[in-house]
Amino acid sequence: MDFQLKTLDAAGAAREKCDALVFVIAEGFKPGRDPLSRLAAEAVKAGDLDTKPGKLLQAYRPAGVGAKRVVLASAGDGSPRRVQAAIGSAVSSLKSAGAKRLVVVLPSGAGDDHVRAAVAGTAEASYVYVATKSKPEGRELERITIAVGNAAASKGAFELARATAAGIEFARELGNLPPNLATPTRLGEEAKGLARTYGFRCEVLGPKEIAKLGMGAFMAVAQGSEEPARFIVLEYRGGAANEAPVVLVGKGITFDSGGISIKPAPDMDEMKFDMSGAGSVLGTFRALGEAKPAINVVGLIPSCENLPDGRAVKPGDIVKTMNGQTVEILNTDAEGRLILCDALAYAERFKPGAVVDIATLTGACVVALGFVRSGLFSPDDALAQELLAAGEAANDLAWRMPLDDEYADGLKTNFADVANVGPRWGGAITAAKFLQRFTSKYRWAHLDVAGPASKSGPQKGSTGRPVGLLFQFLLARQNGAAAPAKAAKAKGAKAR
Structure with a gap:
């Protein structure tokens, strides 16, 4: 077009x-x-x-x-x-x-x-x-x-809009592919294709490399599928060499049956959209390649299927994450947080200025916010405001949700450092509290996009969200809108 x-x-x-x-x-x-x-x-x-x-x-x-x-x-x-x-x-x-x-x-x-x-x-x-x-x-x-x-006056905005549209379409196309085609291997190939086209650095790790990193939670989810897991690392270097990058972490479950805690049959086909977080990261990199803004960005995508074969992880199993924490898996359908926690631990090595993870994480967030806004969780007031403002500017809306410490009480277990699920109530928040355990060394925000990432019914399909929000967030940071990390941390310490 x-x-x-x-x-x-x-x-x-x-x-x-x-x-x-x-x-x-x-x-x-x-x-x-x-x-x-x-x-x-x-x-x-x-x-x-x-x-x-x-x-x-x-x-x-x-x-x-x-x-x-x-x-x-x-x-x-x-x-x-x-x-x-x-x-x-x-x-x-x-x-x-x-x-x-x-x-x-x-x-x-x-x-x-x-x-x-x-x-x-x-x-x-x-x-x-x-x-x-x-x-x-x-x-x-x-x-x-x-x-x-006045076309000349609007040319800059127009070119950025075209880049955004290209990124959103890229994410939509990946999300709409059937799960037998949009496998973890395919996502890795798409990332390599972007790297070749736009000059990104790209590394795609397989099961042996993932296991060597100690990503026990990620590998536990992947072990029930014959499709090999992939951990994708993309790097866009448009800013100064010493500039701390923004790290985007996208959930890449290319099909989610629920595992042993299997989902009901109706609408299970829509679980191909469970890689929408990964798709949004790849779509954002497509937009970065088109627009070439002066900022450093890293994309991390843990990708696998969640299936219930004889090797699949079981409720009650305990796994060790990359940073040494142990997790009791009480529900195998709460798998997204298991692959994300290892990716969030991996993000530390980039000494990031900020980390944002994007995931179709919980049905509870859809109950809370429907299909209009993404759920935004962050202990950092300034970072949260940046993302909210980006969503408003891009018409890709989010809503900030609480992160009170008391919500973490529901994740306590007698047998490990933490359980992967809490009680039914406040499920989107307890999922975010689980992820927060792995983010203490950097500024962090979590976007639960389970509602807006896809549509059901006659309009069934991927929406490409939140590529618009993410790209606008990065552009604003390039233009100096980001709050200083020290001030943001001080303010975020008061946030609950």
Whole structure:
């Protein structure tokens, strides 16, 4: 898909020859004398188009307009979030129209945030999965022109938006692949492919190397599958040589049956999305490769399947983690935290400025927050605020959850240093408290993306989240928005 940015007002956009045109209208719309504005003004006056967000009105070959089809899309207050939703709805309505060339006209006075929203909304709505279809119907849209008042002024934001869209699509495509194709080996190959294309450093470790590192919890999850585990290490060095990197740790369970604590059969096919944390790390690296920001980033992906064969780990088994802690496995379906804890211990060797792990970790987080926001856990107030702000800027929202010490009481056991699960209540928090045990030597945050990483029902599929949040977080750090580590630690010591 080819995105272009062009200086066009409503009059200029009306003269563009294209298959379809989306004209975004916000509250307070003041029509000019051009054909598009007159069409919109007449529709609003007649009551055929409401200015409430999400309302659409289509017109076919309207007089004086070069586009075959025009979609008038209401964006409410005109905020970037509303603009993105309006454009997404409009593009979705055009999917069956066979449009190949699309022009999107943003409201007057639109800024960089609106440009990012336009690219994101168009890319999300036009994505089509075809990888495993025998007669794939390809993506219709080929060229999308974003019309703004001053293309030169918005070029930087536009290029970053394109990089973000490429990263999100990369993550979505990996997430949507079936588990017999998207194996741990495949994730390793994809990481190597990114490294070759963009010049990253990449290392993919197999079972022997993982065992040699002492990652007993990770290996315990992997031992029930014939697919060999992979531990993927990616390094992007765009900053100064002495700059502490940000480490992103992504859960890479390519299929989660639950192990011996097997899941119910309904919807088990969706457990292929349990590698969405890993996919988001790879997607973020794709965006880094496209944009090349001045920052150092490390990606760590522990990847395996969780299956119940005769060698599988059992409830009651005790394993030793990379940093020497022992874990009693009370529920083999709480496997994500077991592979992540070893990766978090491994992260220490990079002397990171911050570590963020991303995981479809708990159904409890979906109960708490649904499918709109990711759950954000961190003892560090400043780091948490950076991530929340990045989510708002990228329209990839998160919500901060508590980490009170009392929640860790539920992880106590008579037989090991810690159990891998606690009581039913507060399950997303006790999972985060488990991970926190392995993060004492650096600033850390945990994103539970079990809700927003994928959709069920007729729209079943990967969303690519939270690539947008992660990439925006890294860009902001590049621009000096990160709080000093010393101050953040002091403030974080008070956080609960």
